[in-house]
Amino acid sequence: xxxxxRVKLKESVLDPQGEAIRRVLTNLGFEEVxxxxxxxxxxxxxxxxxxxxxxxRVEEAARELLANPVIEDFEVRLx
Amino acid sequence: xxxxGRRPRVAVIVFPGSNxxxxxxxxxxxxxxxxxxxWHQSKDLxxxxxxxxxxxxxxGDYLRAGAMAAHSPVMKAVRRHAEQGGxxxxxxxxxxxxxxxxLLPGAMLMNRSLRFVCxxxxxxxxxxxxxxxxxxxxxxxxxxxxxxxxxxxxxEPAVVREVEQRGAVALRYCxxxxxxxxxxxxxxxxxxxxxxxxxxxxxxxxxxxxxxxxSRLLGGEDxxxxxxxxxxxA
Numbered sequence: 001x002x003x004x005x006r007v008k009l010k011e012s013v014l015d016p017q018g019e020a021i022r023r024v025l026t027n028l029g030f031e032e033v034x035x036x037x038x039x040x041x042x043x044x045x046x047x048x049x050x051x052x053x054x055x056x057r058v059e060e061a062a063r064e065l066l067a068n069p070v071i072e073d074f075e076v077r078l079x
Numbered sequence: 080x081x082x083x084g085r086r087p088r089v090a091v092i093v094f095p096g097s098n099x100x101x102x103x104x105x106x107x108x109x110x111x112x113x114x115x116x117x118w119h120q121s122k123d124l125x126x127x128x129x130x131x132x133x134x135x136x137x138x139g140d141y142l143r144a145g146a147m148a149a150h151s152p153v154m155k156a157v158r159r160h161a162e163q164g165g166x167x168x169x170x171x172x173x174x175x176x177x178x179x180x181x182l183l184p185g186a187m188l189m190n191r192s193l194r195f196v197c198x199x200x201x202x203x204x205x206x207x208x209x210x211x212x213x214x215x216x217x218x219x220x221x222x223x224x225x226x227x228x229x230x231x232x233x234x235e236p237a238v239v240r241e242v243e244q245r246g247a248v249a250l251r252y253c254x255x256x257x258x259x260x261x262x263x264x265x266x267x268x269x270x271x272x273x274x275x276x277x278x279x280x281x282x283x284x285x286x287x288x289x290x291x292x293x294s295r296l297l298g299g300e301d302x303x304x305x306x307x308x309x310x311x312x313a
Contacts, residue, residue, distance in 0.1 A: 009188075013233060016191050016267075065150060068143055068179065070186035071233060 003046050003058050004077040007067045008039030042066060051078050086113040087313035090127035092157065092173075094119045094148045099134035099170065099290060106290035107131070110303055112310035119151040128313030129166035130157055132173025134226070134288060144187060144229040145175030154180055166211060166312035167282045168305070171227055174274075174284035183275045183284045184242055185234035190227070191267030197226040199298075200265050202273045202287055203253040205246070209280025210312050212249055214304040220257045221250075221301040223287035225265055230286040232268035232275075239269055250274030250285055281312065 009015050018036040025033045044061075048054050058076050067074040089112045091103045100116065107114035115127055119137075124130060138147035148154065154176070161167045161182055169177040177183045190196055204219040206212050215221075234242065242248060250273040254263045264271045266286070274285030289302025 012235065013188065014191075016193050017189060020193055065146065066142070068146065068186050070178075070235075071188060 001046055001048070001051075001054060001079055003044045003054060005042040005044060005058060005062055005066055006039060006075045006077065007042070007062070007072050008037060008074075009071060010073055013071050054078065086111060087129065087310050088113045088115055088125070088127040089129045089131060089310060089313050090115050090117040090124045091131045091133055092117050092119060092153055093133075094135070094137035094151060096137045096139050097133050097135035097172070099172075099288065102288075103131045103133040103170070103290045106293045106302065106306050107310060109293045110307045110310050112306075112313060117153060119148065119153045121153045122156060124153075124156050124160055129309050130160060130168070131290075131309070132157070132167065132169040132176050133290070134171030134173060137172055137176065140172075140229075143175075143179070145172060145177075145179040148172075148176045149179035158182065161282050164279060164281050166309055168211065168309050169282075169284040170288055170290060171225075171230075171286055174286055175229060177282065177284040182282050183277060184238050184247070185232050185275070187229040188231040188233045188267075189229055190231050190265070195226070195228040196230070196265045197224070198265070199223065200225050200273070200287060201253050201255050201257075201263065202250040203257050203259060205248045205251055206276055206280075209249075209276055211276060211280055211283040211308050212305070214308040214311075218257060220253060220255065221287075222255075222292075222299060223289060223301055224291050224298075225287050227266070227286055230266040230268060232266075232272045234269065242272075242275065243270065245278065247275050247277070248272055249276040249283055250287070
């Protein structure tokens, strides 16, 4: 099954890249955009039918490699 | 050299994408060590008493700078070596690897300017009483080059306090006179942190490149003392 892993910077971490994007959006006329945070979306094709087991394994992978807990949070989404 | 067998052996780990490994090898030899390139697939450190994790773009900086290198086979041996008190110097990308494996605290964010910064900076020596910095003088100012896009050191406030309290900051960005100032900080790193050292003083990570400053022909010798300390600890 295809599993989504969304990795984003923690709220407490400044995101200068997101801020730069917000400024450009403002210049383009999208003044209503008040904040931009840039994250990563990873799509994993995982073998197995047991959703609970797949989730547990992907979360383990995220903790070990896909996200850095010092600066990032992650979220695992199953179909 | 005639005493080749007796020179202290220093491993320079070569990851795919390392690009300062040659400089590190040459710098080790320049200060009297025997430099040994060790491929990232190696399971041991080839009888070396000290390790350099060199600068570069290991694994193309995929995912996060240093994240993939942190899980390469050789890093198990490097971790074991460090935990047994062996000397490890991580330079630039090597510092990022040390953070990713958790041998030093915190993480690197993209530079606040969002730019790759490639120029000389000044750093003030904050610790000179531990093995890997004992060739330096406290308060001494070194002029060294930086070249990175992810050198913006970050940690939660509690971790920053702990780092400061136990004196884990080895080097801080400063102006030429040694004043630690915001405008002397090339990347936005918290507390102007340019280098961190562990409690025992055998693991040092730093963003500036001492291996590029071991000869006057190449702009100066401010990096020599740090490499000498590493070779002496091997």
